Amino acid sequence: MNLEQQQWWSQFLTDEKGIILDVRTEDEFNRGKIANAINIDIFKGQGFIYAxxxxxxxxxxxxxxxxxxxxxxxxxxxxxxGFANAYNLVGGITEWEGPIDTE
Known part of the structure; x- marks a missing residue:
């Protein structure tokens, strides 16, 4: 399901079962991520599926x-x-106006 930034973030903040998943490359992830995100690179192909x-x-x-x-x-x-709930951030981190973790 595609969600605009404000809905995506506000829904995550009130979701005790919510996990942020970054599917960019490790290099992209290391340059800056949304706080507490876990990284699984979609370009890993079958490795992405296994993860x-x-x-x-x-x-x-x-x-x-x-x-x-x-x-x-x-x-x-x-x-x-078989994942019941996966929410896509429309515009990605490029248009993200929320907190960024660069450590």
Whole structure:
């Protein structure tokens, strides 16, 4: 499901089962991420699928990338794998106006 930034963030903040998932490359992730995000690179192909299979499918995932395209694809893959809730951040981190963690 695609969510605009404000809805994506406010929904995450009130979701005790929410997890932020960054599907960019490790280099992109290391240059700056949304706080508390975990990184699983969608470009890893089958490795991406294996990493997703390790996640708890009962949690709610708030997924983003640079502009919203890779994360939209990731959300579709996650639904196919049986994840009930995967929310794509429209516009990605490029348009993100919230807190960024650069450490």
């Amino acid at each position: 997703l299979e390790e996640l708890d499918k009962t949690k709610n995932y708030y997924v983003y990338c640079a502009a919203g395209s890779r994360s939209a694809n990731a959300c579709n893959i996650m639904r196919e794998l």
